[in-house]
Amino acid sequence: MSIVTADHVSKWYGQVIGLNDVTLGIEPGITGLLGPNGAGKSTFMKLITGQLAPSKGALTVLGEPIWGNPSLYDRIGFCPEQDAFYERMTGLEWVTALLTLNGFDQKTAAEMAGRALEEVELSDVAGKKIGAYSKGMRQRVKMAQALAHNPELLILDEPLSGMDPLARRKTMRLIKEWARAGRSILVSSHILHEIESMTSNILLINQGRILAEGNVHQIRDLIDEHPHTVYVKAAEPRALAREFLAEDNVLSLKFEEGAVVVQTARPDVFYARLTDMAASGEFGPIQEVTSPDDNLQAVFQYLVK
Amino acid sequence: MSPIHDQGYRRYGGVRTPAGRAWSVIAKAGIRTLISKRAFIGLLLLSWVPFLVRAVQIYAATNLPQASFLTPDAKMFRQFLEQQQVFLFFITVYAGSGLIASDRRANALQIYLSKPLTRMEYIFGKMAILMAFLLLVTWVPAVLLLITQIMFSGSFRFFVDNLFLFPAITVFSLIQVVTVAAAMLALSSLSKSSRYVGVLYAALIFFSQAIYGILYAITRNSRMAWMSVGSDLAQIGDAIFRVPLRTDLSLVVASLVVAGLIAIAAFILERRVRGIEVVA
Numbered sequence: 001m002s003i004v005t006a007d008h009v010s011k012w013y014g015q016v017i018g019l020n021d022v023t024l025g026i027e028p029g030i031t032g033l034l035g036p037n038g039a040g041k042s043t044f045m046k047l048i049t050g051q052l053a054p055s056k057g058a059l060t061v062l063g064e065p066i067w068g069n070p071s072l073y074d075r076i077g078f079c080p081e082q083d084a085f086y087e088r089m090t091g092l093e094w095v096t097a098l099l100t101l102n103g104f105d106q107k108t109a110a111e112m113a114g115r116a117l118e119e120v121e122l123s124d125v126a127g128k129k130i131g132a133y134s135k136g137m138r139q140r141v142k143m144a145q146a147l148a149h150n151p152e153l154l155i156l157d158e159p160l161s162g163m164d165p166l167a168r169r170k171t172m173r174l175i176k177e178w179a180r181a182g183r184s185i186l187v188s189s190h191i192l193h194e195i196e197s198m199t200s201n202i203l204l205i206n207q208g209r210i211l212a213e214g215n216v217h218q219i220r221d222l223i224d225e226h227p228h229t230v231y232v233k234a235a236e237p238r239a240l241a242r243e244f245l246a247e248d249n250v251l252s253l254k255f256e257e258g259a260v261v262v263q264t265a266r267p268d269v270f271y272a273r274l275t276d277m278a279a280s281g282e283f284g285p286i287q288e289v290t291s292p293d294d295n296l297q298a299v300f301q302y303l304v305k
Numbered sequence: 306m307s308p309i310h311d312q313g314y315r316r317y318g319g320v321r322t323p324a325g326r327a328w329s330v331i332a333k334a335g336i337r338t339l340i341s342k343r344a345f346i347g348l349l350l351l352s353w354v355p356f357l358v359r360a361v362q363i364y365a366a367t368n369l370p371q372a373s374f375l376t377p378d379a380k381m382f383r384q385f386l387e388q389q390q391v392f393l394f395f396i397t398v399y400a401g402s403g404l405i406a407s408d409r410r411a412n413a414l415q416i417y418l419s420k421p422l423t424r425m426e427y428i429f430g431k432m433a434i435l436m437a438f439l440l441l442v443t444w445v446p447a448v449l450l451l452i453t454q455i456m457f458s459g460s461f462r463f464f465v466d467n468l469f470l471f472p473a474i475t476v477f478s479l480i481q482v483v484t485v486a487a488a489m490l491a492l493s494s495l496s497k498s499s500r501y502v503g504v505l506y507a508a509l510i511f512f513s514q515a516i517y518g519i520l521y522a523i524t525r526n527s528r529m530a531w532m533s534v535g536s537d538l539a540q541i542g543d544a545i546f547r548v549p550l551r552t553d554l555s556l557v558v559a560s561l562v563v564a565g566l567i568a569i570a571a572f573i574l575e576r577r578v579r580g581i582e583v584v585a
Binding site for chain 2: 051080082085145
């Protein structure tokens with residue numbers, strides 16, 4: 001059974017369209033909602049947390065219509081993208097206060113808040129004011145309030161945003177643990193590899209429309225089907241270029257300062273060959289390999305063509 | 306072999322506050338926050354000084370023959386509630402200006418409204434905070450004065466002769482408090498700065514009074530008093546306490562202005578209290 005179903009859902013903000021005729025079903029487990037900034041991810045998340053009413057269409061969460069159904073909010077945990085707390089409160093006070101809104105008495109709420117903070121590894125700073133928390137801690141205390149009441153569905157809006165790599169890895173591990181414990185999780189991001197490391201099940205959203213849904217590898221295949229640009233910064237770019245020209249998969253080449261920019265039809269073959277070339281040492285040191293095409297915007301541009 | 310303990314979450318099996326009472330959580334939290342502030346407690350205590358003065362007046366009038374000119378009547382209760390308006394203003398500004406503005410500044414609304422809490426419950430909870438303190442400086446001392454009169458005189462005669470007083474105190478206090486609280490909450494939802502909200506509220510009260518004052522000075526016609534929120538409430542109060550009306554303003558017009566103000570406040574709150582709409 002789908003945990004979230006949308007049937008021709010649209011949301012307008014006056015003349016601006018936030019979500020455009022979205023029809024989908026989200027299955028239990030971790031689902032990544034992937035899209036660039038301004039794609040409509042937050043609008044979608046606010047719709048499925050019941051904070052916004054759809055302008056058109058029907059939306060159900062956990063089998064019930066979500067709009068105007070606050071009793072259902074008890075089964076959902078929402079972690080917003082923006083900071084949303086009183087900095088003068090401690091993490092424990094804040095999570096406890098929010099738990100009382102779920103109907104728990106003060107004592108039970110404090111106990112549950114303590115457990116949730118322990119889960120996100122904030123026990124040692126639970127008594128400190130949120131104002132003194134780092135960005136990563138703030139993200140985690142927001143996640144603690146989302147999971148403290150033990151919801152069936154967690155909705156995490158850009159939970160990794162602003163975190164350092166270590167905190168990011170910890171958080172991704174936590175999210176996967178929560179899913180293993182039986183929770184369904186919808187997590188948004190604008191970075192493909194972040195989502196990829198948490199789940200293979202993704203929804204691609206751009207300009208308020210769901211462009212693709214399904215397995216991340218299918219999306220990867222879509223990406224790999226279109227010409228892929230690779231920037232190679234090396235000590236001897238001309239030597240590299242000569243070698244690349246002999247490859248069938250290389251479609252074009254151009255030089256930039258200390259680098260060669262290659263367009264390839266088979267990125268997997270190209271990267272394998274490049275690795276061999278770097279390992280041989282015949283072409284001097286290769287300092288940097290980046291692909292501007294790896295960013296989502298390029299994928300979206302390709303998918304909407 | 307030691308047993309394996311499940312350290313994961315378990316569903317809570319205890320008693321929960323029934324649905325629809327989340328407003329009381331908001332109200333209790335707000336009241337607790339305010340009474341933890343010394344300055345606010347000082348303001349509340351100060352607002353009870355007129356009560357003490359009136360209580361002494363009642364004591365003197367009922368026990369000292371030479372002070373019989375101080376005998377309380379309906380007018381005294383009306384005057385008492387009018388004197389309390391100063392405190393009503395300061396408590397409204399102190400307690401009310403940050404009620405929604407602070408939540409907006411902290412972006413807390415989007416989290417609150419993702420909990421089992423409706424917008425109506427949120428507004429009702431915030432309103433309850435302000436109303437509780439405003440009734441504490443209007444209705445509560447006025448009713449206590451009535452009880453004081455009964456106690457000092459040792460008879461129910463005054464109470465029976467002025468049977469309308471208790472409902473009058475109750476109805477007027479409620480009208481005044483609901484109007485003021487609704488207006489302040491609406492203003493508080495318009496900004497993230499509680500200082501700015503305080504200034505807006507002061508402007509609403511004093512500017513409307515000043516405009517009426519200027520027009521009255523020019524035209525000598527007190528029918529224009531509808532422009533002043535204070536005058537509208539004063540006219541309604543005079544009528545409820547059966548004392549001579551102070552202006553030529555029609556009671557119907559004054560009531561319509563007050564009802565309109567509450568309706569506008571409700572409209573603003575409906576528009577402003579919601580999860581932040583961001584296309585991101």
